C-alpha cells in the first residue's frame with residue numbers, strides 16, 4: 001500500500017518533518033523512493049528542467065499524464081502527487097474535475113496539485129468532493145509568473161502576508177490535504193504552519209514548514225545555468241555525467257572501448273562457414 005494522505009497528515013500531528021522531491025520518470029522515481037521519501041511530486045517544473053522551456057506555462061495535461069504514468073510505474077510505496085498544468089483547472093470546477101480525473105485514471109496519480117489562493121477554493125472543494133485528494137500551492141505560483149511580474153518573493157508586506165494567510169485558511173476549509181508555500185518569508189510560513197491543521201510543504205519558505213519540497217535537478221546539481229537561492233546542492237551530477245561521457249567518447253575515439261568484455265563471441269564453426277561463403 002502506498003503512503004496515503006492520512007499518513008501525510010499524521011506526520012504533522014506527530015511532528016515528523018516531511019521530505020518531498022520531484023520526479024519525472026520511472027528510473028529517478030524508483031531511486032528517490034528507495035531512500036524512503038514518502039511523497040513524490042510530478043511537478044510541471046518538468047517544463048523547465050526536462051523540456052527546456054523558460055517557464056512552466058507551455059506544459060500540457062497530456063504531457064503531465066505521460067510523466068505521471070512513468071513515475072507511478074517506477075514506484076510502489078510513495079504517494080505520487082501530479083501537478084495540474086496551466087489553465088487545466090481554472091476555467092470551471094467541471095474542467096478541473098475532468099482533468100484531475102484524467103491524472104488519476106490515466107496517469108495513476110494518488111493526488112493532484114493546484115496553484116492558487118482563495119479564488120480557487122470552490123474548485124478545490126469540487127475536486128475533493130469527488131474523491132480526489134488535492135494539494136494546494138500558494139506564494140510564488142510559477143504558472144502565474146507573468147502576472148506576478150517575475151520570480152519574486154511573495155507576502156513581504158502586511159497586506160500581502162494577510163492575504164496569503166487567508167488563502168491558506170480558505171484552501172484548508174476547501175479540503176486540501178496539504179499546501180505548498182513557495183518563496184515567502186520564513187516567519188510568515190511559520191505562522192501559516194501554526195494556524196493550519198494540514199501540513200505545509202515549503203520551498204523557499206524557511207525551516208518551520210511541516211515538510212520541504214525540492215526540484216530533483218536542483219538538489220543533485222544537474223543544471224549548469226539554474227541555481228535557485230532556495231535550493232541546496234547535495235551532489236554535482238552535471239560534473240559526474242560530463243566526466244563519464246568525456247571518458248566514453250575518448251575511449252571510442254582511441255579504440256579502447258569496446259573491449260572483449262563488452263563484445264559478443266561467435267562459434268568458430270559458424271564463423272568458418274562465413275569465411276568459406278562467396279560474397
Ligand code: KIV
Pocket residue numbers: 022041042043044045046083180182203213214215
Ligand atoms: O512544479 C514543481 O516542481 C513545483 C514545486 C517546485 C513545488 O510545483
